[in-house]
Amino acid sequence: MKKRTGVVRRTTKARVVTPRRRNPVRTDAAAPPLVTRKEITVQVNGVAQTAEVEVRMTLVDFIRERLGLTGTHVGCEHGVCGACTILLDGAPVRSCLMFAVQAAGQEIMTVEALGTPDRLHPIQEAFRDHHGLQCGFCTPGFLMTTLAFLRERPSPTADEIRVALAGHLCRCTVYQGIVEAVSDAAARLRAGTPTPAPRARGGARE
Amino acid sequence: MKPAPFQYAAPESVEETVALLHAHGTEGKLLAGGQSLVPLLNMRLARPSVIIDLNRVRTLDYIREENGEIAIGAMTRQRTAERSPVVTRRLPLLADALPLVGHLQIRTRGTVGGNIAHADPSAELPAVLAALEGSVVVRGPGGTRRVAAHAFFVSYLTTALGPDELLLEVRFPAHEHQGSAFLEVARRHGDYALVGVGAVVTMAGNVCQRARLAFTGVGPVPVRIPDAEAVVTGKMVTDGVLAELGKLVTHMIDPTGDIHASAEYRKEVAGVLARRAIRAAAERARMKQMRMR
Amino acid sequence: MTTQYFGQRIKRNEDPRLLTGGGTFVDDVTLPDLLHAAVLRSPHAHARVRRVDTAGAEALPGVVAVYTHGDLPPSLQEPLPRLIPHPALVHHKTQYALARDKVRHVGEPVAFVVAASRYVAEDALDLIEVEYDPLPAVVTLEQAVRPGAPLVHEDAGTNVCAHYTQRVGNVDEALARAAHVFTERFVIDRGTAAPMECRGVVAQWDPRLRQLVVWDSTQAPIPIRNGLARLLGLAQGGVRVIAPDIGGGFGPKIMMFYPEEVLVPYAAMQLSRPVKWIEDRRENFAAMNHEREQIHDAAIAVDRDGRILAVRTAFLYDSGAYIPYGLTVPIVASTTLPGPYKIPNYHCEFRAVFTNKTIVSPYRGAGRPHGVFVMERLMDRVAAELGIDRVELRRRNLIQPHEFPYDVGLIYQDNAPLIYDSGNYPATLEAALQKISYEHWPQERARYRAQHRHVGLGVACYVEGSGIGPYEGCRVTVEPSGKVYAATSVGTQGQGHFTSFAQIIADALTVRVEDVIVITGDSGAFGWGTGTFASRAAVVAGSAAHLAAQAVREKTLLVAATKLEARPDDLVLEHGRVSVRGAPGKSMTLAEVAVAANPLRGTIPKEWEQPGLEASRYFAPPRGTFPNGVHAAIVEVDIETGMLKILRYVVVHDCGRVINPMILDGQIRGGVAQGLGGTFYEKLVYDESGQLLTQTFMDYLLPTTMEVPEIEVDHLETPSPLNPLGVKGAGEAGVIPVPALMAQALDDALSELGIRITEMPLSPNRLLEMIREARAQAPSPHPGPLPQGEG
Structure with missing residues (x-):
C-alpha cells in the first residue's frame, strides 16, 4: 500500500451518485462463476507448482506456507515495508498485496533462487562485503528489488539507488551499506562477474 | 491481518466484468492493482463479499x-x-x-x-x-x-x-506545448502528499495566457480554484503576482487536518506550492518556446 | 605470527545464510499438525469486562480452542511476573495473560483463539462477543497526576507507582548562590521500536519426554525458560527456549512476559499440538511495549564563566498501563543526564505514572536520549544567554582525562555506583569539531544566510552506560572435526555476534573465523544467562567467550604436551596447530588434540580436570562500562514548508577497543537513523479517549533510504579497565544524542526567528507552527545575516 497520511477514514467506497444511462445496450456475456477455492499452477523459481488455494490466501502466505519458501518475509501485510517483495514475471511486487490465485500462470522468483551460501550471487556478495544487512529480515526484499532494478539500470547513481529502494524499510537501518552494496553489485555485474544460474527451487515439496 | 472470506471471479473481458457487476454490483468490489484495496482487505476494514479481479482483462x-x-x-x-x-x-x-x-x-x-x-x-x-x-x-x-x-x-x-x-x-x-509542474510535500518520499499541486500554464512570451492548478490533500476531491488561476492569467509571472496567488490559495482552500498536518499547515503550504509550481511551469514553458524558435 | 582477527573488518559468518533466505525466524518454524493462534484485543483504553461470549467462535469449523481468563490454570490467572523490583516501586502492577475484569489499554489481550489457520483464527475473533463498560481513560501524563484523575489501578489509590530521588551535593544552595539560573520544560513523546519482524512464539509439547520446546522472538531466552518452567509446573530442564534468528529487537523484545509467551506454550501443552502465534503489524503497534514519553522540568545554575554549579530535573515518566519492567528507563534517564560534564550538585527525581496506554519498557537508548536532550539543551541555553560559544562552554565543563575513574555520585540501573571507568572527552569533542570543520562554521553560516538558506549546525556530547552485569557465560568446544563451537545464551538480533564472538575465539585458538560456529539464544545449548540488553552482549558475553577460549587454549596445550611429550611452555599454537618450539616435525592439529582429549580407553591425567577440549566460563563485571561520543550535524530547513534536510552528519565515538569496525559502524549508523526517526518522523499518537491512531506504517513513519543521510563515523579507543577485552558497548550509542543534536542544529538554522526547540519528536507541521508563531512576534521573513561569532 502506498504510505498514506491520515488514518483510514472509510472502508469501502460509498456509491451515492446514480449515473444517467445513455445508449442502453444489453450485455449478453455470461458472468463467470464465483469461487472460494481454486486450483492454480504457478512457476516458482523455475518449477511448476500446482495447488488448490482458498481465494483469500495472500501470495506471500502461499509462498511461505504452501511452498515452504520461507526466505520471503512478512513484515507489515499492508504493502509498506517491502520485506515480502518478490519478482512477478521479472518485476518487483509486494506479495502481501496479491492473492495467490492472481498469480496463476505467472512466474515468480524468490530469494531462494538467487544464490547459495556457498556460491552467493554478486548482489548478495556485495551486500555481505558492505554490511548491507544486520538482522537480515528485510534483506530478501531488498535483494529482489535490486536484482530487477539493476537489470533495468546497470549503472545507477547513488541517488537513483536510494529512490529505487525507498519502498523498503530496514529498521537496523543499514541503508548506507545497502546503497554502497548495490552500487558495487552493479559494477560487479557490469564487469561480468559470473552469476550462479537461478536455482530451480520450487519449494519444500518439489 | 488476514482478509475475511470472499467469493472471487476473474473475468477475462469487459463484457464478463459488466455481467458480474450487474449480478453482484452492490456487494462486489473491483480489484485492479490492489495496492490500496488489499491492505484494507487484510486489515478487514473492507469486507466485500465478492471480489471481481480485473487483472485478466487484457484489453x-x-x-x-x-x-x-x-x-x-x-x-x-x-x-x-x-x-x-x-x-x-x-x-x-x-x-x-x-x-x-x-x-x-x-x-x-x-x-x-x-x-x-x-x-x-x-x-x-x-x-x-x-x-x-x-x-x-x-x-x-x-x-x-x-x-x-x-x-x-x-x-x-x-x-x-x-x-x-x-x-x-x-x-x-496532451500538453507538450504547455509548461507544467507537479510538486508535493510528503512526510517521506513515496508517502501520500500532505499537500500537492499540479500546474499547467500556457505562456505567450512572458505572459501567462492560461493557468490551471489542481491540489491534492486539501479537500474531498482534487481541488481547483478558478479565482487563483485568474490571478495569474493574462499577467507576467512576477514575484508579486506569485505572492498574490499564494495568499489567495491559502485564503480560499478549506482543508481538514489529520495527525500529520493541520488544516493551517495545508493552507499555508498549498499557497507556497502553488507559487513554486506556477513558477516552475512558466519556466518550463519559456524553455519550450526558446527551443521552438 | 598468527593473524589477529580482533579489530579487523571481518565479513560476517551469518550473512551467507541470511542472504539466501536460509535464516530461521520464528515464523519460519513449521511443524506437523501446527495450529495457529490469534488474540482478541481490547478496543477500549479503559473498560470493565462484563462478559466474554466465545460460543460463536467455538462453533466455527476449524477452531480448536478459545481461551478467556477463566479458562486458564491458576498460575496463569495471576498477574504475570514482576521483572525488576525496586524499593521505590510501590505499585508494581503487571498485566494478566488474559484480561480478568478490566482492560487498561487498547490492545490488551482479552481472548485467545487456536485454529487450523491464522485466517480461521481471525474469523473466530470476529465471532467473540465481549460486553465492555467503558471507563474514562487517563491518556496524558499531566492528566494522570492531576488530583481526582481516573485511576488505572483503583487499588493503588493513585496513578503514581513510584517516586524516586537521587542527589549529589546540595542543589538548593547552589541554585540560590549561582550567578545565573535557567529553567526549562522539556517534553518527549511516545515512539516504538518497530522491528521489521514482529513478535512471535511457536511451542511444541512432547508428552512422552515431558519436554516443552518454545521458539520465541525474545532477547532473553533463559529468563523466559525459567519463568515458563515455574508458571507451567515443569523442570527448567524440561523447557527449551530458542530465540532463533530475530528480525530486530531494539529493546522491547527483552520484556517478559508478554501474554502470548505464556499463552502459546500453555495451549500447546493443553492441546498436545504445536501452536504458532505471529504478531501482525497492527498488533505490534498496540501490543509490543512502547517508550520515550517523559516530561522534564529542569534547571541549571552556572557561574559567570558558564561553569556548571548545579543541575536539577524533576520529571514524569509514563509507564503505560502496567510496569512489569520496573524503573529501568527513568533511572537510566536520570543517571545519563550528567553526561561528560562535572556537575558538583545534582538533583533528579521522577514520578513513574500509570496511563491507559501500551506498557513502556526500554527501547534502544532507554532513557538515555531523554537525559542527553535535557542536559544538552540546558547547556545550549546557557551558551545563548551568556553569549559564550556553545563548544567553548562545553570545553569548560568536561571531565578531564586524568580524572578517571570518575564517580558521578549516583546509583546506576545495575544498583552499582555510577563510576565512569575511562574516556577522553575533550579529545572526542575536538575530533568531532575537526570533522565538521567547526572553526569555519561562522563563515559557512554567513554564506548560507546570504543565499537566504536556513542552515544550522549542531554538536552534542554524551556518555552512555553499557555492559552491565550480572553475568553471561560461554562454552567453547573444539570438536574432533577441528571446528570450534561456542554457545552463549545471549540472543542475537542482528548485532553480528556470530562473527564478533568468533573473532575473539579465533584469536585465542588461532583458527579461522569461519571455523568458529557460534550458537546463541538456545537454552538447550547453553542454559545460563540473562539476555541481550543495555549494550552488554559484546562486553559481558564477549568477555566470557574470551575467557572460555583462553581456557580451551590452555587445555589444548596441556593435552598436546602429554601427547607430544613436551612441556606446555615449549609448545606453540599457531594456525590451529600445536608444535614444539624448535622441533618443527613434532606437532598436532587442534582436531587431533580434540580426539586425544577424549580417549575411548585408557586414562586421562588429573590435571586435565575433564575430558575434551571444552571449557565454560562466566564473566560478571563489577559494574557498567561507559562509552562516550560526540555527534555533529548540519541541517537545512525549508521555512516555507517545515521540511528538513540533513547536509552532513558526523559521529566520533569511543567504545573502547573495537572488535569489528564494520559491524560497529553499522550499529552506530543504525542507531543514528532510529534517532532521526524519533526526531522528525516517528510519533505514536493517541486521541483523548486513548485510541492509538498510528497503527500502520502509513501513519507511523520509519525513515527510508531517502531520509537517512550518509553518516560519517570515526572512533577513538580508550580501553575499559573493567573487562579483559577492554571493550565497551555500542548498540545504543547512535540513537542517544540525536534529539539533542537536531534541536541545537534547528535552533541555529532558525536563530533569526528566536526559536528554541524543547520538545521531541518534531514534524514539518510542528516546525511550521513554531515558525508561524515566531514570525507573528517578529514579522520579518528574511532577516539579514547574523552577527559574526554567534555560531
Whole structure:
C-alpha cells in the first residue's frame, strides 16, 4: 500500500451518485462463476507448482506456507515495508498485496533462487562485503528489488539507488551499506562477474 | 491481518466484468492493482463479499494517442505509463507525477485506472487529471459514457461510477506545448502528499495566457480554484503576482487536518506550492518556446 | 605470527545464510499438525469486562480452542511476573495473560483463539462477543497526576507507582548562590521500536519426554525458560527456549512476559499440538511495549564563566498501563543526564505514572536520549544567554582525562555506583569539531544566510552506560572435526555476534573465523544467562567467550604436551596447530588434540580436570562500562514548508577497543537513523479517549533510504579497565544524542526567528507552527545575516 497520511477514514467506497444511462445496450456475456477455492499452477523459481488455494490466501502466505519458501518475509501485510517483495514475471511486487490465485500462470522468483551460501550471487556478495544487512529480515526484499532494478539500470547513481529502494524499510537501518552494496553489485555485474544460474527451487515439496 | 472470506471471479473481458457487476454490483468490489484495496482487505476494514479481479482483462492495458488526447486503458500499470515514451513526451505533468505514486513495487502492480477510480483526494493522478481537465470513459450495462474529471470525483473515495459500472480508460489531454509542474510535500518520499499541486500554464512570451492548478490533500476531491488561476492569467509571472496567488490559495482552500498536518499547515503550504509550481511551469514553458524558435 | 582477527573488518559468518533466505525466524518454524493462534484485543483504553461470549467462535469449523481468563490454570490467572523490583516501586502492577475484569489499554489481550489457520483464527475473533463498560481513560501524563484523575489501578489509590530521588551535593544552595539560573520544560513523546519482524512464539509439547520446546522472538531466552518452567509446573530442564534468528529487537523484545509467551506454550501443552502465534503489524503497534514519553522540568545554575554549579530535573515518566519492567528507563534517564560534564550538585527525581496506554519498557537508548536532550539543551541555553560559544562552554565543563575513574555520585540501573571507568572527552569533542570543520562554521553560516538558506549546525556530547552485569557465560568446544563451537545464551538480533564472538575465539585458538560456529539464544545449548540488553552482549558475553577460549587454549596445550611429550611452555599454537618450539616435525592439529582429549580407553591425567577440549566460563563485571561520543550535524530547513534536510552528519565515538569496525559502524549508523526517526518522523499518537491512531506504517513513519543521510563515523579507543577485552558497548550509542543534536542544529538554522526547540519528536507541521508563531512576534521573513561569532 502506498504510505498514506491520515488514518483510514472509510472502508469501502460509498456509491451515492446514480449515473444517467445513455445508449442502453444489453450485455449478453455470461458472468463467470464465483469461487472460494481454486486450483492454480504457478512457476516458482523455475518449477511448476500446482495447488488448490482458498481465494483469500495472500501470495506471500502461499509462498511461505504452501511452498515452504520461507526466505520471503512478512513484515507489515499492508504493502509498506517491502520485506515480502518478490519478482512477478521479472518485476518487483509486494506479495502481501496479491492473492495467490492472481498469480496463476505467472512466474515468480524468490530469494531462494538467487544464490547459495556457498556460491552467493554478486548482489548478495556485495551486500555481505558492505554490511548491507544486520538482522537480515528485510534483506530478501531488498535483494529482489535490486536484482530487477539493476537489470533495468546497470549503472545507477547513488541517488537513483536510494529512490529505487525507498519502498523498503530496514529498521537496523543499514541503508548506507545497502546503497554502497548495490552500487558495487552493479559494477560487479557490469564487469561480468559470473552469476550462479537461478536455482530451480520450487519449494519444500518439489 | 488476514482478509475475511470472499467469493472471487476473474473475468477475462469487459463484457464478463459488466455481467458480474450487474449480478453482484452492490456487494462486489473491483480489484485492479490492489495496492490500496488489499491492505484494507487484510486489515478487514473492507469486507466485500465478492471480489471481481480485473487483472485478466487484457484489453484494458494500452496507451493510445487519439485526437490530442492520450487514452490510457484502466488496467495499464502505473509503471508501464511511467516508462511510456508517449507519456514522457506528450503528458509531462503525468510524467512528473507518476514517480511520486508510492514506490517502484507499488507502481509495478498499481494501475492508472485503479488510482483514478479509488479517488483518494491525496493521490497524485486524480489531481493530474483535474489539472488537465481530462475525462474518463465508463462502461455499464447501459453502454459507455464519458465523464469529465470535475464530474467524476464526487467526494472522498467516491466517484460518479455506478455500482454496476466499470472504468474503461482515462483520457489525458496532451500538453507538450504547455509548461507544467507537479510538486508535493510528503512526510517521506513515496508517502501520500500532505499537500500537492499540479500546474499547467500556457505562456505567450512572458505572459501567462492560461493557468490551471489542481491540489491534492486539501479537500474531498482534487481541488481547483478558478479565482487563483485568474490571478495569474493574462499577467507576467512576477514575484508579486506569485505572492498574490499564494495568499489567495491559502485564503480560499478549506482543508481538514489529520495527525500529520493541520488544516493551517495545508493552507499555508498549498499557497507556497502553488507559487513554486506556477513558477516552475512558466519556466518550463519559456524553455519550450526558446527551443521552438 | 598468527593473524589477529580482533579489530579487523571481518565479513560476517551469518550473512551467507541470511542472504539466501536460509535464516530461521520464528515464523519460519513449521511443524506437523501446527495450529495457529490469534488474540482478541481490547478496543477500549479503559473498560470493565462484563462478559466474554466465545460460543460463536467455538462453533466455527476449524477452531480448536478459545481461551478467556477463566479458562486458564491458576498460575496463569495471576498477574504475570514482576521483572525488576525496586524499593521505590510501590505499585508494581503487571498485566494478566488474559484480561480478568478490566482492560487498561487498547490492545490488551482479552481472548485467545487456536485454529487450523491464522485466517480461521481471525474469523473466530470476529465471532467473540465481549460486553465492555467503558471507563474514562487517563491518556496524558499531566492528566494522570492531576488530583481526582481516573485511576488505572483503583487499588493503588493513585496513578503514581513510584517516586524516586537521587542527589549529589546540595542543589538548593547552589541554585540560590549561582550567578545565573535557567529553567526549562522539556517534553518527549511516545515512539516504538518497530522491528521489521514482529513478535512471535511457536511451542511444541512432547508428552512422552515431558519436554516443552518454545521458539520465541525474545532477547532473553533463559529468563523466559525459567519463568515458563515455574508458571507451567515443569523442570527448567524440561523447557527449551530458542530465540532463533530475530528480525530486530531494539529493546522491547527483552520484556517478559508478554501474554502470548505464556499463552502459546500453555495451549500447546493443553492441546498436545504445536501452536504458532505471529504478531501482525497492527498488533505490534498496540501490543509490543512502547517508550520515550517523559516530561522534564529542569534547571541549571552556572557561574559567570558558564561553569556548571548545579543541575536539577524533576520529571514524569509514563509507564503505560502496567510496569512489569520496573524503573529501568527513568533511572537510566536520570543517571545519563550528567553526561561528560562535572556537575558538583545534582538533583533528579521522577514520578513513574500509570496511563491507559501500551506498557513502556526500554527501547534502544532507554532513557538515555531523554537525559542527553535535557542536559544538552540546558547547556545550549546557557551558551545563548551568556553569549559564550556553545563548544567553548562545553570545553569548560568536561571531565578531564586524568580524572578517571570518575564517580558521578549516583546509583546506576545495575544498583552499582555510577563510576565512569575511562574516556577522553575533550579529545572526542575536538575530533568531532575537526570533522565538521567547526572553526569555519561562522563563515559557512554567513554564506548560507546570504543565499537566504536556513542552515544550522549542531554538536552534542554524551556518555552512555553499557555492559552491565550480572553475568553471561560461554562454552567453547573444539570438536574432533577441528571446528570450534561456542554457545552463549545471549540472543542475537542482528548485532553480528556470530562473527564478533568468533573473532575473539579465533584469536585465542588461532583458527579461522569461519571455523568458529557460534550458537546463541538456545537454552538447550547453553542454559545460563540473562539476555541481550543495555549494550552488554559484546562486553559481558564477549568477555566470557574470551575467557572460555583462553581456557580451551590452555587445555589444548596441556593435552598436546602429554601427547607430544613436551612441556606446555615449549609448545606453540599457531594456525590451529600445536608444535614444539624448535622441533618443527613434532606437532598436532587442534582436531587431533580434540580426539586425544577424549580417549575411548585408557586414562586421562588429573590435571586435565575433564575430558575434551571444552571449557565454560562466566564473566560478571563489577559494574557498567561507559562509552562516550560526540555527534555533529548540519541541517537545512525549508521555512516555507517545515521540511528538513540533513547536509552532513558526523559521529566520533569511543567504545573502547573495537572488535569489528564494520559491524560497529553499522550499529552506530543504525542507531543514528532510529534517532532521526524519533526526531522528525516517528510519533505514536493517541486521541483523548486513548485510541492509538498510528497503527500502520502509513501513519507511523520509519525513515527510508531517502531520509537517512550518509553518516560519517570515526572512533577513538580508550580501553575499559573493567573487562579483559577492554571493550565497551555500542548498540545504543547512535540513537542517544540525536534529539539533542537536531534541536541545537534547528535552533541555529532558525536563530533569526528566536526559536528554541524543547520538545521531541518534531514534524514539518510542528516546525511550521513554531515558525508561524515566531514570525507573528517578529514579522520579518528574511532577516539579514547574523552577527559574526554567534555560531
